[in-house]
Amino acid sequence: MNSASHYLDQFFFLALPYVAFFTFFFVTIERYRNRKFTYSSLSSQFLENQQHFWGLVPLHYGILVVLAGHIVAFLIPREVLWWNSKPLRLYILEGSALVFAILAAVGLIAAMIRRASVAKIRRVTTPLDWVLLALLLYQILTGIEVAIRYPWGSSWFATSASPYLWSLLRFSPDLSYITPLPGSVKLHIVNAYLLILLFPFTRLVHILVIPNPYLWRKPQVVRWYRPPAGA
């Protein structure tokens, strides 16, 4: 291994993730505390309703499932390997993951076309929105590429990416899991860190304010200056 790539690995897989996660936590919390008004999904459905459905719905369902898959493989790698020990189960897992990834890609591309082609939507699109969309597209496309070129990701993720991420989390980073991985896998990981870095500055913060209290709160909300006894 030459030293240049060693330092690059150090930078992208050691420094970058810590910087990204620190920024993520620091800025999201500060932004929530001081600029709560800016926490919004910035929905543009009011301005355009038809293409919105064909872009946003597949994008969200696709990304949610794929992201959940990554998190599960990170949290319980052993169980994923156990599941994959039977080929049929492996094919079901990988096949459905790929379907949802393609769903996300199709949805994202539809959303980007909508953003570019509808005049009203262009009006509410910032340069940062385009950077975010480009990074997301790159992330999904490299993900699909990796899934097709280097099967079976769900198994090797559990034996390489998962222990690497755990080592980062334990503050004893071990890059040996990750350095031998192919270039497109590395790019996928680096791009993920870039997305995490950018996350707190973009509309992605709406993921953090998903309306879970709605599921168990009473339908009506009353606010008092001085709640009377029993209210």
Add this chain to the structure above:
Amino acid sequence: MNVRSQVSMVFHLDKCIGCHTCSIACKNIWTDRKGAEYMWWNNVETKPGTGFPTAWEDQEKYNGGWACEDGNLRLKSTSKTKTVFNIFHHPNMPTMDDYYEPWTYDYQHLFNAPEGPDQPTAVPISMVTGELINIKAGPNWDDDLGGSPIYAENDPNLRGLTEQQRQQLFAVERLVFFYFPRICNHCLNPSCVASCPSGALYKRGEDGIVLLDQNRCRAWRACVAACPYKKTFFNWSTDKSEKCILCYPRLETGQAPACFHSCVGRIRYLGVLLYDASRIEEVAKRPAEELVEAQRSLILDPHDPAVIAAARSGGIHDSVIESAQRSPVYKFVKEWKIALPPHIEFRTLPMLFYVPPMAPVMADLDSGTVKNVSGGLFHDIEEARVPTRFLANLLGAGNEGKVRYALRKQKAVRWYRRALTVGDVTHAEAAEMLAQADCSPEEAEAIYRLTSLCTFDDRFVIPPMHREEAIEMLADPLEHKQSTGFGFLTGPRRGL
């Protein structure tokens, strides 16, 4: 009994001249901003007509309000489960096209146009995109188009009218219409509040004003779909929903809301109602034809010692109880029963009430001339130009009896006053009408006074808002010294 106070409203439709002064007052104060150009927290519609947004009353199209099924109240547009699945794309979300695309004119062109044979014109340009637009709709697009086959004929309230009744409304040269001003109803069972995934919408406990916390709104859009009156609006620039705030900063300083204050026809009344909050759900579940009466039963008599005691123990200030005792809204809604809630079949229990209009009703006889002497006494109401069926669809949840009661009482008051001042109606006849309309001479006099001779203080009995008890009073004022004041201190910008 859980007594709460609610700032409530009455609009006397007979006095509305359709001047839109209320809309302009509101627009100039609250919605003259980027992203809010298309919003009209207060608007005045022509009835019959399709209104704003187009055909808002048609809940088969918009799915707003509540449905009562198997003894359960549920929102038509969303539910706890649907919120999870519809959060990416709300299926009942209206778009700007349902309202209109705001525009201005390219006035610069008048100065910059090159010399030519024609006068330059200022072409319309969209306030959203800045591009030239072909205007397809605007605020009050169907203003005064009472007989229009495009607008008036598509009024959802015409459902259930016979062909003959429809022809009556649309006969050439005998067209009839009236004005219907609208603001947020500050409902007792608001569907916007119940639909908000973020809990950004809330009802103020002290006065019942429904507000939307801009810091908590996340643009999930559920309130816009859920409000059957379409009185929550989506700001396309800040990506937050907004709504009528009943000018609470004005109310808190003892002033009437801007639309009330500026009303030329003096049609608007404001006052406190005490109601029993523990019965809201039960009342909202009643069959549609019972809803008007059921909502009235929620409203409590502020003179009743038991109510006063319960109100005090519920934390309602004596000054608010006293204000409720003088409330003009209480008189119109509960004592006289001549003010009715709009579309209470949406089951949100609106707290804005309308006195149904007499003028187009009575203008039927003698080719548009109001007939002074009534042989059958209330004969002309039965054969009104505006069928009571139509008014009942709008204001009585289909219950014609409630509308007829209100119209008969108003007519009886007029005849009573005619007997006193003009003299072309005999006192016996007037007395007979009053008796038939369930109205005493004292009551007729009171209705006459509050309708015709009402001063500012008669119309607006604003309760003390007791800001000295508000939460800001607990904050350190020095912290806000030389800043813009309490509350929202940053400019409303889209995103970060």
